[in-house]
Every structure is written in C-alpha cells, then in structure tokens.
Amino acid sequence: MTIFFHWSEATPDIWRNALTAENIPGDLRFVEDPGALSDINYAVVWAPPQGLLRQFENLKYIFSIGAGVTHITLDPDYPSEVPIVRLQDRLLVQDMSCHIIHWVLHFHRYYARYRQYQGEKKWLRHRYPENSSRRISVLGLGQTGQDACIRLSDLGFNVTGWARSEKTIPGVRTLASNDAFDTVVREADILVNLLPLTPETTDLLDAGVFNRMPRGSFLINVARGSTVVDADLLSALDCGQIEAAALDVFREEPLPADDPYWSHPAVSVTPHAAAPTNEGSAAEFIAGQIRIAMDGGRPAPIVDLARGY
Numbered sequence: 001m002t003i004f005f006h007w008s009e010a011t012p013d014i015w016r017n018a019l020t021a022e023n024i025p026g027d028l029r030f031v032e033d034p035g036a037l038s039d040i041n042y043a044v045v046w047a048p049p050q051g052l053l054r055q056f057e058n059l060k061y062i063f064s065i066g067a068g069v070t071h072i073t074l075d076p077d078y079p080s081e082v083p084i085v086r087l088q089d090r091l092l093v094q095d096m097s098c099h100i101i102h103w104v105l106h107f108h109r110y111y112a113r114y115r116q117y118q119g120e121k122k123w124l125r126h127r128y129p130e131n132s133s134r135r136i137s138v139l140g141l142g143q144t145g146q147d148a149c150i151r152l153s154d155l156g157f158n159v160t161g162w163a164r165s166e167k168t169i170p171g172v173r174t175l176a177s178n179d180a181f182d183t184v185v186r187e188a189d190i191l192v193n194l195l196p197l198t199p200e201t202t203d204l205l206d207a208g209v210f211n212r213m214p215r216g217s218f219l220i221n222v223a224r225g226s227t228v229v230d231a232d233l234l235s236a237l238d239c240g241q242i243e244a245a246a247l248d249v250f251r252e253e254p255l256p257a258d259d260p261y262w263s264h265p266a267v268s269v270t271p272h273a274a275a276p277t278n279e280g281s282a283a284e285f286i287a288g289q290i291r292i293a294m295d296g297g298r299p300a301p302i303v304d305l306a307r308g309y
C-alpha cells in the first residue's frame with residue numbers, strides 16, 4: 001500500500017507513528033518525490049497541488065486533513081469518482097466551540113468597549129443583557145454546530161440551530177428547511193456560521209440576510225469565506241446594521257493585503273485559526289480509517305457529492 005501525503009504544516013513523524021500504530025506497512029510519499037504515481041492508493045491531503053490527485057490512477061480514497069473539503073473539491077481536475085473521507089475529530093470540535101464562545105462572550109459583554117475605556121483611563125462598567133435574552137442562531141448542526149449549540153446553551157444563552165434535516169438537541173431550539181431560515185436570521189442577535197460551502201450555501205449571507213437580522217447584531221463566520229457576500233457585509237457594517245463581525249475564513253486565503261476587512265474597525269480577522277487540525281488526533285483518526293479500508297471495510301464519513309458535504 002502506498003500513501004501520498006501533502007500538508008505544508010505537517011510533522012511527518014507524527015503521521016508515520018500513527019500508521020505504525022495501526023500496523024500499516026509502507027511509507028509516506030511526498031510531492032517532492034512521489035515515485036511511480038500508479039503505486040499510490042491513498043492520498044492524505046490538505047490543499048494538494050491542482051491536478052495532482054487526478055494523476056494517481058489507482059487511487060482508492062482521499063482523506064481530508066480537515067473537516068471541510070473545498071481544499072480538494074475546488075480543484076476543477078480532482079478525481080470526483082474517488083471517495084473523500086472527511087476528518088472527524090473531537091479536538092477540532094472542541095477548539096471550534098472555544099473560538100465561538102470567545103467571540104460570543106466578546107460581543108455579548110461588549111468587551112471591545114473596555115479596551116477603549118482603558119485607553120482613556122476610564123473606570124466604567126457597562127450593562128449587558130442577561131444571557132437568556134441573547135438570541136444566538138447557529139447555521140449548521142453537524143459535528144461542530146451541535147457542540148457549539150450545547151455549550152452555548154449550557155452558558156444560558158437562547159440558542160437556535162438550523163440544518164437541512166430535523167435534529168433534537170436538549171436545551172436548543174432546532175429548525176430545518178429553507179422556510180425556517182427567515183426565522184433563524186430575524187432572531188439572530190449573534191449569527192454563527194458553521195455551514196459547509198456548497199452551491200446552496202455560496203453567497204447565502206447577503207444583504208437580504210443582514211437586513212433581516214436585528215439592528216446592531218453580530219456575525220461570527222468560521223465556515224468558509226464564500227458563504228458571505230463581502231460587499232454586502234461591509235455595507236451592513238458601515239451603516240451599523242451589523243455592529244461587528246469576527247471573520248476566520250475568507251474568499252481568498254491568505255487574506256490579500258489590500259482587503260478592506262484588515263482595517264475595518266468593526267471587523268476582527270483571524271487567519272483560519274478557529275480550529276487548526278490537531279496533528280496527533282487527526283493522524284490517529286485517518287490511520288484508523290486507512291486500516292478499515294485496507295481490511296476491505298468502508299471508511300467514514302464519506303462526503304456525499306450530491307449534497308456537497
């Protein structure tokens with residue numbers, strides 16, 4: 001079995017050890033020296049060079065070193081007949097929830113004002129709503145969305161979650177279907193986006209959505225940049241319809257130096273850092289799934305290309 005590996009931030013020994021622990025023979029091959037491309041059966045990748053995966057004629061599975069898969073599927077040449085296995089990882093989910101909770105509390109408690117008061121040496125406490133009256137809408141109730149909802153609900157917030165299919169999450173109001181989307185955005189004092197990028201979610205968050213949100217509401221986007229119409233968000237921020245946004249993902253990454261988000265006073269930029277892949281747990285999960293495939297089983301979860309995630 002030959003495994004091709006591509007991730008510019010990787011520590012190869014961590015991955016080798018994980019394969020050894022699963023008794024997976026052979027070594028990793030890298031883009032600098034991939035050997036005979038027809039040997040390669042499994043590709044473990046984050047953002048592989050465009051067109052490369054298509055050249056592996058005996059590829060059985062692609063393993064994504066990330067929960068999202070657009071770093072693979074946005075390549076117009078990627079081999080769509082080869083199943084993609086997504087990363088499922090407890091630590092990634094935990095990190096994502098921590099990032100979201102950080103920004104929810106920052107916005108909910110208006111902490112940015114204290115920074116300003118500090119500059120003015122002003123000793124002043126401001127008021128903020130009770131947690132139970134702060135309405136938080138979470139778009140997407142997959143591995144990350146469900147966990148975020150539960151933790152925010154545990155903090156006493158009034159949480160609504162939205163997905164394609166019905167869900168039951170204790171302490172959380174859950175809604176499904178396109179009709180319910182209107183309610184979800186109208187009642188979003190804080191909107192948290194955890195939707196995968198698909199044809200349906202591309203440009204979903206536009207002026208129509210921002211104008212229906214309560215005046216002075218907040219946006220946390222940790223999903224993918226192309227779910228947001230940037231010009232519409234900037235206009236909504238400029239006029240105060242959206243009071244502030246915490247953006248972790250962008251249409252173009254790294255965010256270009258001349259992008260207006262960098263200097264907008266109501267925008268906090270983080271560099272796709274909400275839930276960086278934890279190498280130890282990711283390698284363990286992926287090695288386990290490769291072992292299942294080698295034993296003739298079906299690794300999981302496999303991306304459903306018809307749904308787009």
Ligand code: NDP
Pocket residue numbers: 066067068069092096139140141142143144145162163164165166194195196197198200201222223224248249272273274275276309
């Ligand atoms: P999952 O695939 O586990 O969950 C996706 C959720 O979105 C599901 O609940 C699904 O509904 C819902 N959904 C998808 N399409 C629609 C739609 N058209 N309308 C309504 N609901 C929809 O994804 P994850 O939770 O693992 O990750 C979500 C995204 O977060 C990833 O795709 C990735 O882009 C991003 N991400 C970002 C990271 C970062 O560091 N910034 C790190 C990890 C992920 P249903 O349950 O009904 O199928």
Ligand code: OXD
Pocket residue numbers: 065066067068069275276277
């Ligand atoms: C992602 C990830 O998909 O980092 O963004 O897992």
